[in-house]
Amino acid sequence: MSTDATHEYDHEELGLVAGLEIHQQLDTETKLFCESPTIERDPEKARREITRRLHPTKSELGELDQAALEESQVDREFTYLGYDTTCLVEEDDEPPRRVDGEALSVALQIADLLDVSVVDQAHVMRKLVIDGSNTSGFQRSILLGQAGEIETDHGTISVEDLMLEEESAKRVQETDDGVVYSLDRLGVPLVEIGTGPDIRSPEEAKAAAERIGMLLRSTGAVKRGLGTIRQDVNVSIAEGARVEVKGVQDLQGIEEIVRGEVGRQAELLAIRDTLRERDAEVGETQDVTNVFADTDSGVIRGALDSGGKVTAVPLYGFDGVVGRELQPDRRLGTELSDYAKRHGAGGIFHTDELPAYGVTETEVAALREAVGAGEGDAVAIVAADPETAELAIDAAADRAAVAIEGVPEETRGANDDGTTRYLRPLPGAARMYPETDVPPVEPDPSDVDRPELLDEKTDRYVESFGLDRGLAEQVAFGRRFPLFETAVDRGVDPTFAASTLESTTTEIRRDGAPVESLTDDHFLDLFDLVESGDLAKEGVPEVLTTLAENPGLSAAEAVEEAGLSGVSEDEVREAVVAVVERNADQIAEEGMGAFSGLMGEAMGALRGKADGEVVSEVLREEIGKRS
Known part of the structure; x- marks a missing residue:
């Protein structure tokens, strides 16, 4: 097995198995369990702050979730920003209300498109949330359907379940004490779609996500834009372990993440084999502060001058392995460092990279001697306040021990470069229990109509409205297709409406116009002015730019503002x-x-x-x- 992290792997030979979890916000008027609007707010306009600390509790079966337990060891404070629209349900000062009917209807349309079998009675469940992103400490989730499927160019992919959930609060910033969240997003209706473990290649993962995304947008009732859809990917290989990668933002990222995670697990298995050949083991953690009493290393000196200490763990048989690359610019040492960072440390140093960072050769030799590490061994160290230093080196030691076993099951976060980082252990079944404040609902799929698919819509725009296929596809797959159909129903020329909504808005966006502030009424009123002869088509870009920059104006006022009143x-x-x-x-x-x-x-x-x-x-x- 290759130890080159840029190596092209044979996914079939390695036994790649992957599945997707797609999270998509619904574009409803109100939130899932209260009447607050689902609009995004400016954190600078927050009216109040709420501060909380969360603690793990046992489930109704008396079990404690491992991920929650680890999170509780990280002392953090959570601050929530409230607005003039924030209600007591969002603040967790009042029980939730009944499930929003609009959200349920959209979710049932999605169920139809995914061919899932809808449950007779849907019960609201509480899912334990450990990162502070829910004021209550849990997320409310409803199983709506199971046993569906989608078709891609690579074959059929099963859909295991469809959930209707409340969105979490939006992370605004990290502070020294913890995390600041905004409550404007908390409670926005969200569907979660989980596929079966049927995916066998990175390309197939991308195709499945692309197909699901098209089906979701076909409803015309999902939010669009950055952060409104998130993809999690579950990946494993034959001798590896199931790893959940959270927060993949785009389709190309899915392919890269799957490819990269296969490589990471393959390299971890190669490291396992090497460590077993060497009879490697992890020693006892120790205080090695004396070794660095006179150090010139800025990081270590800063920790010691602040009353901290240096802890170390000998890694017998690990020499040259801690620095081995798993993914581009990420090594086994990086994995150990990720675990240490979870407990507040800035990271670790290890002997595969030392001397460096102001640590001298003499200090490395003294360190090895202090912990009993020989020529074939490695040592990892942490410099921090006493409590952090002990927790962090223990975490790094635990991760090193797992390297001898192979690949750990864990939850990881997606990085922008296609690599991943450790977040927390995989959650267990103990995180889920019934919600007693919301009565069950009895969803009726016959209450909703099956939406027209976007590729079917494209064909109809070509045949019925005479649009060329490229423009028809732009409109059908764009976020304004409901507005296009409204305009055409009012007698607006289809080609003019389509080109205005897609081509013209793209042009003025490239010129810096904030087109996201344009409303449906802006466009419809502008179309009326053109149809009545009060505005020439040639003036549309300038009027749209004026409206985008001054959204409080009417279309007629924008024509005046732009100096484009009609001429005789x-x-x-x-x-x-x-x-x-x-x-x-x-x-x-x-x-x-x-x-x-x-x-x-x-x-x-x-x-x-x-x-x-x-x-x-x-x-x-x-x-x-x-x-």
């Missing part, structure tokens, strides 16, 4: 005549051949105040008089 035919003719007279010599020489160049000049002179067809007609007439 006499004013058009006057402007065109001026252009023709300035270019009399060119017209005399080229005749109607001068039309194209002069058309642009005439439109520029009118600044989008006149319709291009009218300007074209007048220009041809005036050129004809002079040629």
Whole structure:
């Protein structure tokens, strides 16, 4: 087995098994268990702060979740930002209300698209949450359906379950004391879709996520934009372990994460084999502060001057292995460091990388001697306050011991570069128990209609509205297709509506216009002005830019603000005549051949105040008089 972390692995030979968990926010008016709106708020406009500390409790079966237990060892304070729309349910000062009917309807549409079997009676459950992202310490979750499937170009992928859940609070910042969360996102309805472990390649994982994303957007009732959909990936190989990677943001990232996790597990297995050949073992942790009493290392000196100490663990038979690469720029030592960081340490140093960081060769030799490490051994150290130093080195030692066994089951976080980092142990069944404050619901799939798929919608736009396929696909897969259909129903030319909603908004976004502030009413009122002749199509980009920058204006006010009020035919003719007279010599020489160049000049002179067809007609007439 290769120990090169950039190696291309044979996924079939390694026995890759993967599954997805897709989390998608629903675009409903109110939250899942209260009447608060689902809009995003500016943390700077928070009205109040709530501070809490969470503690692990046993389940109704008397069990304590391992992930919650580890989290409780990290002393953190959680601060929650509340707004003028924040209610007592979000603050966990009042019981939740009944399940939101709109959210349930959208979830049932999604169930139809996934071909899942909907339950007869759905019960609300509490799922223990250990990172402070829920004020109550748990997330409310409803199993709506099971045993579905989707089709991809790679074959059929099973859907194990469909959950309707409340979204967690949004992390705003990390502080020295803990984490600050914003309550605007807490309680937004969310569906979680879990596939079966049917995926056998990185490409298949991406295709499955792409298909599920298309099905979700087909409802026209899911939120769009960064953070509104998240993908978790469960990955294992034959001799490895199930690892859940959280927070993959995009489709390309899914493929990279699966590929990278296969490589990481393969390298960990190679390390296991090496350590077993060497009869490796992890020694007892020790206080080695005396070794560094006179150190010039900035990190260690800073810890000692603050009353801290240096702890160490001898890793017998680990020499050269701690520094072995698992993923680009991530080594076994990085994994040990991730575990140490969970307990407040800045990280670890280890002898595969020392001397460095101000640690001298003499100090390394003294360190080895102090802990009884020989030539084939390694040593890891932590410098921090006494309590942190002890907890962190114990955590690093535990992780080193697991390296002798192979790959640990754990929850990891996705990094932007396609690598992953340790977050916490995998949660167990003890984190789930019934919610007694919300009555069960009896979902009826017959109450909802099956949505039209986006690829079917594309075909219909081509056939019914005469759009070219590229533009039809842009509209169908874009977030404004409901608005497009409303506009067409009101008599707006389909091609004009589609190009405005997609092409024009893209152009003005590239020029810096904040198009996210444009509302449906902005567009519909603008279309009305064009249809009535009060605004030329050529003026649409400028008016949309004005509206985006001043969303409080009406479309008519934006036309005035942009100086694009319509002009009469006499004013058009006057402007065109001026252009023709300035270019009399060119017209005399080229005749109607001068039309194209002069058309642009005439439109520029009118600044989008006149319709291009009218300007074209007048220009041809005036050129004809002079040629």
